[in-house]
Amino acid sequence: MPSRPRRKQPRTRAQLNEAARLADRLQQAGYTKRDIARIIDRDPSLVSQFYTKNKGAAFVPALQQVLTAVETGGITDLPELAALAARHTQRRTTAAGTRARVRTKAVLITPTGSGTGRVGAQAIASGSARLRPLIAEAAHQDLRLALTVRLAKTGYLHPSGARTDSPGIRRDVIQRADHTEERSYGSAQTGGFDAADFARRVDAAGGDVTAAVHHWLVETGRIREDAQILHLEVRTWRRR
DSSP states (O other): OOOOOOOOOOOOGGGOOHHHHHHHHHHHTTOOHHHHHHHHTSOHHHHHHHHHSOOOGGGHHHHHHHHHHHHTSOOOOHHHHHHHHHTTOOOOBOTTSSBOOOOOOOOOOOTTOOEEEEEOHHHHHTTOGGGHHHHHHHHHTTEEEEEEEEEEGGGBSSOTTOTTTSTTOOSOOEEOTTSEEEEEEOOTTTTOEEHHHHHHHHHHTTTOHHHHHHHHHHHTTSBOTTOOOOEEEEEEEEOO
């Protein structure tokens, strides 16, 4: 009988690279991996790869400055720490010494202004970071914006199809077997919402798109404060 492959043992603290050790110290200071990701403006999965794939060398100077600001300067505000980190983040270089391209997904907005971004539960839990560039670019191009959200039926304040919830939307409410509902807010027919306003909301939430959309839904009287977004979609188009 063939032997089972040995599981990869977790790294000890002594084996961690500098980025992981700095991330550890920030976590000891009360920050989560998600907070650290927001500070360096990257996806939380990259912070996890400091530990599992030995990544993060380019962020060491930024993390050192952030840690000094936290431990010595008493700075705790995430946007302020993010601004500090941005000034000290080094770009990777190629073997020839030139700047390497950043490996990110392109923000696709067509010449007509049409763009769509969707995230599910895992991305939502980390702030829907992949939607932030889409919203920022939509704001830059002065586009309109619409949202589709899914959450538990009990999380909505208005009954399904109520005009007070999403007036003028002809798209049917999608009810699912798991007792959740998908509802749309804004459309090209009704004019939608100003992308620049949502970009400002996202910036005010420290880049957390999930929190910004949740706050807007609560602020406008559409959902309960304790409701959790399970699916989020953003659509854009050029104003007529």
